[in-house]
Amino acid sequence: MSGAATQLPGAVAGPVIRAEGLTKTFGAFTAVDAISFEVAAGEIFGFLGANGAGKTTAMRMLCGLLTPSGGVASVAGFDVGREPEAIKRRIGYMSQKFSLYDDLTVRENIRFYGGVYGLRTTEIRAKTEALLGRLGLAHERDALVGSLPLGWKQKLAFSVALLHDPAVVFLDEPTGGVDPITRRQFWDLLYEAAARGVTVFITTHYLDEAEYCDRVSIMVDGRMAALDTPAGLKQQFGAADMNEVFLQLARGAKNTE
Amino acid sequence: MPAAMFAIDLQHLSKSYGPVQAVQDVSLRVPPGELFGLIGPDGAGKTTLFRIMATLLLPDAGTAAVAGHDTRGGMRAIREVVGYMPGRFSLYPDLTVAENLDFFAALFRTTVRANYELIRDIYEPLAPFRDRRAGALSGGMKQKLALCCALIHKPEVLLLDEPTTGVDAVSRQEFWQVLGQLKARGITIMVSTPYMDEAARCERVALLQEGQVLRVDTPAALQAAYPVPLYAVRATGSLYPLLQSLRAYPATRTVYAFGEEAHLSLLPAATAAATTGTAEADLLGYLARAGHAQVQLRGLTPTIEDTFMELLGARPAATAPTAR
Numbered sequence: 001m002s003g004a005a006t007q008l009p010g011a012v013a014g015p016v017i018r019a020e021g022l023t024k025t026f027g028a029f030t031a032v033d034a035i036s037f038e039v040a041a042g043e044i045f046g047f048l049g050a051n052g053a054g055k056t057t058a059m060r061m062l063c064g065l066l067t068p069s070g071g072v073a074s075v076a077g078f079d080v081g082r083e084p085e086a087i088k089r090r091i092g093y094m095s096q097k098f099s100l101y102d103d104l105t106v107r108e109n110i111r112f113y114g115g116v117y118g119l120r121t122t123e124i125r126a127k128t129e130a131l132l133g134r135l136g137l138a139h140e141r142d143a144l145v146g147s148l149p150l151g152w153k154q155k156l157a158f159s160v161a162l163l164h165d166p167a168v169v170f171l172d173e174p175t176g177g178v179d180p181i182t183r184r185q186f187w188d189l190l191y192e193a194a195a196r197g198v199t200v201f202i203t204t205h206y207l208d209e210a211e212y213c214d215r216v217s218i219m220v221d222g223r224m225a226a227l228d229t230p231a232g233l234k235q236q237f238g239a240a241d242m243n244e245v246f247l248q249l250a251r252g253a254k255n256t257e
Numbered sequence: 258m259p260a261a262m263f264a265i266d267l268q269h270l271s272k273s274y275g276p277v278q279a280v281q282d283v284s285l286r287v288p289p290g291e292l293f294g295l296i297g298p299d300g301a302g303k304t305t306l307f308r309i310m311a312t313l314l315l316p317d318a319g320t321a322a323v324a325g326h327d328t329r330g331g332m333r334a335i336r337e338v339v340g341y342m343p344g345r346f347s348l349y350p351d352l353t354v355a356e357n358l359d360f361f362a363a364l365f366r367t368t369v370r371a372n373y374e375l376i377r378d379i380y381e382p383l384a385p386f387r388d389r390r391a392g393a394l395s396g397g398m399k400q401k402l403a404l405c406c407a408l409i410h411k412p413e414v415l416l417l418d419e420p421t422t423g424v425d426a427v428s429r430q431e432f433w434q435v436l437g438q439l440k441a442r443g444i445t446i447m448v449s450t451p452y453m454d455e456a457a458r459c460e461r462v463a464l465l466q467e468g469q470v471l472r473v474d475t476p477a478a479l480q481a482a483y484p485v486p487l488y489a490v491r492a493t494g495s496l497y498p499l500l501q502s503l504r505a506y507p508a509t510r511t512v513y514a515f516g517e518e519a520h521l522s523l524l525p526a527a528t529a530a531a532t533t534g535t536a537e538a539d540l541l542g543y544l545a546r547a548g549h550a551q552v553q554l555r556g557l558t559p560t561i562e563d564t565f566m567e568l569l570g571a572r573p574a575a576t577a578p579t580a581r
Binding site for chain 1: 297298300395396397422423425451466513514516517565566569
């Protein structure tokens with residue numbers, strides 16, 4: 001895309017994500033234990049934690065898929081408990097597991113998701129051209145998505161998640177299994193999106209990727225055990241890299257999987 | 258039967274699925290007792306190689322021998338001595354932890370008690386959940402149970418297909434410690450992973466991409482194979498603007514983000530034609546003019562990931578697809 005930044009319709013003033021004492025219990029088990037944090041527009045926010053620390057539960061609440069047991073949270077200005085449908089229209093979502101339909105072509109996938117997000121046909125057409133040009137996929141428009149290399153699929157899935165100009169995009173381990181060069185190209189797409197004002201909320205098991213985030217939170221046993229810039233966290237824990245920070249925090253966890 | 262010279266001996270293996278060439282002329286030899294890594298992204302052919310070695314799939318061409326038996330005709334003998342942990346969880350979700358373990362032991366006409374010593378360290382954290390259904394276990398515990406089941410007949414060769422994918426850093430580290438203990442007992446281990454940092458924990462690794470072996474070597478030799486001097490560059494502020502400046506630098510050969518630093522190699526011609534003093538001084542001057550503060554530049558020992566990207570045929574980053 002050219003330098004012309006896409007203006008996000010109805011951009012929110014102040015934090016795009018705001019959680020205050022956000023809690024989720026399942027019976028006697030507290031999966032998310034009163035977490036509080038804010039994420040600014042255009043920030044790349046790394047959401048880390050060991051398996052079982054509560055990341056997925058917290059993310060599902062922020063996406064409006066799960067009602068909190070306590071506390072409040074808002075995403076793009078809407079309350080996660082009371083206005084989940086409004087949130088779903090203002091966010092994009094992509095994970096390694098769920099992204100595109102292999103049996104549809106590149107163009108069909110874009111058209112399908114454009115329809116799901118409620119875009120007009122003319123809008124979808126224009127966005128399809130821009131997207132294919134930006135990704136260098138113009139010649140592959142009629143190829144089945146299943147025939148594309150994994151790296152291209154992931155770049156396409158990310159772009160499709162941004163089709164409706166969401167305020168926030170939630171990425172759940174988006175780079176799993178891709179080669180190291182493609183992984184880095186994927187991060188270039190994240191940087192570009194963030195520079196356009198999209199807030200990027202990302203989980204990853206690659207701790208070198210935590211270094212690329214503006215700020216990183218680390219969940220341990222349902223609580224937010226740390227939240228700072230990568231440099232700040234390394235200083236706080238006297239660690240050489242984010243891997244060391246993570247290991248120091250996660251080793252003390254009780255709810256290990 | 259005489260002891261095989263190689264625990265695993267793959268010669269010119271090829272396998273296609275319709276038009277997709279999953280494995281292309283792969284030859285690998287693993288001596289007994291080695292901890293050998295198959296390193297590569299999804300689609301590199303790792304799972305196909307495991308299925309051939311585990312006698313679940315016949316190659317289109319080439320031969321595969323495991324523990325001295327050819328996979329053509331030697332299926333029964335191989336299955337007696339191989340432990341295989343597939344990438345996808347494949348235990349019985351409706352059986353409990355203990356029932357799964359007993360079942361796999363019974364299949365191999367042995368008992369959990371007979372070989373408990375081998376799995377003790379792995380099983381102990383699972384023991385409190387022995388009556389829980391396997392399907393109700395968390396990811397890390399499923400992984401431990403699957404490893405126990407693959408070990409319960411005391412195999413000579415252990416085949417582990419991406420055991421650490423989707424597993425957090427703490428569990429990954431524990432898992433590699435376990436592999437080290439199993440290796441110390443003389444078990445040959447073939448393990449695949451998409452995590453480059455785990456390659457360093459193997460004795461030798463094969464770097465794979467799109468069904469082909471890019472290179473087989475020790476981690477140290479792979480690091481030494483990087484062809485040109487490599488630098489680490491860092492500056493204050495976000496990494497992204499620094500990456501962009503380095504990509505635009507005319508003498509840049511490759512530049513990649515590595516944690517908080519950028520790894521940079523320079524074109525040899527530019528190094529030679531450096532006008533004012535050294536290539537390093539030119540670069541520092543350029544970055545200062547581009548507005549980067551507190552730039553640090555140091556020589557670097559390449560990592561396996563650097564070498565892998567080099568072997569992938571890394572073009573200069575300025576012409577990488579996303580920059581087009």
